[in-house]
Amino acid sequence: MESHLQHNPDLTSAVIYGLGWVYLLLFVLNCAWVRRSYAVDGNFRLSLGGLLGKGQEVPFAALWAIYCAMLLMVGIAHLTGSGNPQTFPLKMPEILKEPINAGSNPVAFFVFSTSLFIAMIVFRKVWTTMTAGWLLLNFALLFVTLSVTDYDFRQIVGKPDNVPIVAMLYIVGFFTWLYFRKSVENDKRRAEGRPLVEQENNEKVLTWPDLVYTELICMVVLTAILIAWGIVLQAPLEEPASAAKTPNPSKAPWYFLGLQEMLVYFDPWMAGVVLPSVILVGLMAIPYIDFNKLGNGYYTFNERKFAISTFLFGFLPLWVAMIVLGTFLRGPNWNFFSPYEYWDVHKLELLNNVNVSEWFWLSIMDRQLPVAPAGSDQLTQIGMILLREWLGLVLVAAYLFALPPLMAATVFRKFFSRMGFLRYMVLANLMLFMMSLPIKMVLRWAVRLKYIVAIPEWFFNI
Amino acid sequence: MSVGDYIRGSQIWKSIFRHPAPVDRRNRIVVMLTNFFLHLHPVSIKQQGIALSYTWCMGGITFFLFLVETITGVLLMFYYRPTLQFAFNDILALRDVTTLGIMREVHRWGAHAMVITVWLHMYRVFLTGSYKPPREFNWVIGVLLLVLTLLLSFTGYLLPWDQLAIWAITVGSNMARATPFLGYEGPGAQLLNIGGFDLITSGSDARFLLLGGRFVSEATLNRFYILHCVAIPLVVSLLIAIHFWRVRKDGGISQPL
Numbered sequence: 046m047e048s049h050l051q052h053n054p055d056l057t058s059a060v061i062y063g064l065g066w067v068y069l070l071l072f073v074l075n076c077a078w079v080r081r082s083y084a085v086d087g088n089f090r091l092s093l094g095g096l097l098g099k100g101q102e103v104p105f106a107a108l109w110a111i112y113c114a115m116l117l118m119v120g121i122a123h124l125t126g127s128g129n130p131q132t133f134p135l136k137m138p139e140i141l142k143e144p145i146n147a148g149s150n151p152v153a154f155f156v157f158s159t160s161l162f163i164a165m166i167v168f169r170k171v172w173t174t175m176t177a178g179w180l181l182l183n184f185a186l187l188f189v190t191l192s193v194t195d196y197d198f199r200q201i202v203g204k205p206d207n208v209p210i211v212a213m214l215y216i217v218g219f220f221t222w223l224y225f226r227k228s229v230e231n232d233k234r235r236a237e238g239r240p241l242v243e244q245e246n247n248e249k250v251l252t253w254p255d256l257v258y259t260e261l262i263c264m265v266v267l268t269a270i271l272i273a274w275g276i277v278l279q280a281p282l283e284e285p286a287s288a289a290k291t292p293n294p295s296k297a298p299w300y301f302l303g304l305q306e307m308l309v310y311f312d313p314w315m316a317g318v319v320l321p322s323v324i325l326v327g328l329m330a331i332p333y334i335d336f337n338k339l340g341n342g343y344y345t346f347n348e349r350k351f352a353i354s355t356f357l358f359g360f361l362p363l364w365v366a367m368i369v370l371g372t373f374l375r376g377p378n379w380n381f382f383s384p385y386e387y388w389d390v391h392k393l394e395l396l397n398n399v400n401v402s403e404w405f406w407l408s409i410m411d412r413q414l415p416v417a418p419a420g421s422d423q424l425t426q427i428g429m430i431l432l433r434e435w436l437g438l439v440l441v442a443a444y445l446f447a448l449p450p451l452m453a454a455t456v457f458r459k460f461f462s463r464m465g466f467l468r469y470m471v472l473a474n475l476m477l478f479m480m481s482l483p484i485k486m487v488l489r490w491a492v493r494l495k496y497i498v499a500i501p502e503w504f505f506n507i
Numbered sequence: 508m509s510v511g512d513y514i515r516g517s518q519i520w521k522s523i524f525r526h527p528a529p530v531d532r533r534n535r536i537v538v539m540l541t542n543f544f545l546h547l548h549p550v551s552i553k554q555q556g557i558a559l560s561y562t563w564c565m566g567g568i569t570f571f572l573f574l575v576e577t578i579t580g581v582l583l584m585f586y587y588r589p590t591l592q593f594a595f596n597d598i599l600a601l602r603d604v605t606t607l608g609i610m611r612e613v614h615r616w617g618a619h620a621m622v623i624t625v626w627l628h629m630y631r632v633f634l635t636g637s638y639k640p641p642r643e644f645n646w647v648i649g650v651l652l653l654v655l656t657l658l659l660s661f662t663g664y665l666l667p668w669d670q671l672a673i674w675a676i677t678v679g680s681n682m683a684r685a686t687p688f689l690g691y692e693g694p695g696a697q698l699l700n701i702g703g704f705d706l707i708t709s710g711s712d713a714r715f716l717l718l719g720g721r722f723v724s725e726a727t728l729n730r731f732y733i734l735h736c737v738a739i740p741l742v743v744s745l746l747i748a749i750h751f752w753r754v755r756k757d758g759g760i761s762q763p764l
Contacts, residue, residue: 209619220627248553250554251551255552286672295677297679300622313684317681317683318682319687328650332639332646333643341762504694
């Protein structure tokens with residue numbers, strides 16, 4: 046888009062060469078998959094719309110074989126392609142980059158990750174088959190492989206400290222897939238009255254050799270991985286520390302970037318202190334508020350729908366996806382940047398957000414914000430501040446104190462009767478704190494809300 | 508008689524291992540009971556408790572990474588000096604000239620990996636409902652270990668003393684300034700004053716306690732170094748011991764008793 050800003054080449058010979066090996070690796074992986082598919086997947090009937098007369102039985106594996114051959118050719122093309130790297134044709138096409146860039150913003154990101162989360166649960170039987178899993182893996186790998194051909198994308202994903210996050214995304218994705226696969230299987234078995242996977246083959250075995258050898262192999266493999274990782278990727282070391290030169294953006298360590306992202310919506314005392322504390326207390330409270338005795342020691346979704354959905358919502362869209370947003374998509378001045386966008390320090394974003402008090406006094410009442418006259422005593426000043434913020438304070442109080450009993454009487458009636466007062470109140474408050482982030486996000490985007498309660502005099506903004 | 512048999516029959520070998528090699532059923536049981544390192548494990552174990560697709564092995568990997576971090580960390584401590592004069596240059600030398608300077612790479616990547624494996628371990632424990640009775644309290648200890656793992660990583664982040672380090676710590680620790688009541692820019696801090704004299708100032712609040720100063724300085728480096736190398740690892744070791752002990756006492760990693 047802004048070509049005058051971009052002095053850096055999308056492709057270099059080294060990148061093309063490296064990608065060649067990635068495609069070859071993909072080719073080898075898919076060869077193994079072709080073999081599996083040939084053994085398992087069976088045939089389909091191919092008539093090419095009557096062109097083949099009677100039609101012919103073709104194994105599904107043939108489709109994978111074609112894909113495999115394409116990967117091989119693409120890989121070889123990368124490894125042997127000489128000449129000007131800028132004119133190398135195999136890269137993320139602009140026609141895909143532009144809509145992705147144009148459609149990317151914090152709203153779209155959150156809507157996308159939340160929709161994905163819902164789809165993941167609703168369609169859990171569909172996407173957890175082996176073939177669907179393999180398709181998703183290939184899609185995810187090809188997306189990153191192709192995107193790496195973009196300079197700006199490569200800059201961010203390739204930062205040494207960001208590489209673990211990319212790896213984490215694949216690993217978390219894999220284990221989420223594995224969980225749903227196992228729980229779908231167990232839920233099916235339960236419905237048919239068959240024993241669960243974990244109940245079959247659950248004899249006692251001797252720890253030596255069955256466990257200690259696994260541990261030994263695991264340690265050897267991990268040591269090898271760590272050393273290889275250390276050789277291939279150097280730990281980051283930037284310029285010597287200087288208190289005078291503030292980098293832009295300044296970012297916390299990557300595992301705290303979800304919290305840093307919350308600073309967009311909350312003040313530091315909420316985003317940096319209260320909400321993290323609530324997260325930790327909430328995690329510790331889980332065993333004491335989950336009264337459901339089912340699902341102890343086996344994978345299931347149907348028997349623990351509420352617990353699992355809530356936890357997954359907290360972990361996937363609100364923690365992992367926020368880290369992705371904070372790490373990869375937040376640039377200078379914590380502005381949002383699309384995946385293929387240049388991190389321009391001069392990018393400006395309008396911040397004309399409004400407080401509830403401003404909206405109430407200026408727009409609804411059509412008058413100035415109440416201010417204590419100069420030189421008035423402390424009590425008057427406090428009174429005027431409370432008067433100014435009365436609506437926000439009432440809203441927050443209603444959220445925290447009126448909603449729990451209201452929910453106990455309606456949506457959570459069963460929970461309330463089974464959990465008792467104390468357990469229920471802990472659960473309700475944890476839910477309210479968790480939902481405060483998405484609620485604040487939506488309010489920011491929908492009505493440009495800044496603070497519900499804005500009392501900067503006391504550092505008390507919500 | 509083979510060399511192996513000769514060694515295993517010697518007085519020295521027997522004095523160390525106390526029993527014959529674990530080649531038959533009896534000795535496979537005995538070895539688990541009489542070896543210090545192996546006695547963390549039970550003698551026999553349910554198959555599901557060691558099935559990789561069930562356990563994901565993430566708790567074990569986390570513990571292994573903790574050991575890797577301890578060993579590489581001790582080696583790095585022989586070399587690295589936590590002062591403004593030396594800190595950055597020592598890390599630079601580890602990268603460029605020092606033999607086995609790769610220990611720093613292994614240490615850093617191991618640390619990132621450990622954060623991820625702790626999350627995945629908790630993910631698995633949650634998804635299998637393994638925090639349910641009688642294991643509620645072990646989950647609580649696990650959450651404490653999560654916090655300490657993050658703090659270990661956070662305190663270690665400062666030690667290279669480069670731009671990445673001090674600004675990440677600055678951004679992170681700025682939050683402490685806004686702690687309710689205990690941070691000088693936190694709500695309620697103004698209430699803590701005696702006769703107009705503020706108790707919570709930029710020189711006495713939570714952030715000052717964390718940094719040992721009003722901004723990230725040499726005092727911070729020293730403070731984080733001690734936390735990173737001594738204080739937190741000691742607490743973590745204790746909690747790991749309790750965590751493992753509870754796994755045994757609560758009847759394995761998962762499933763009702």
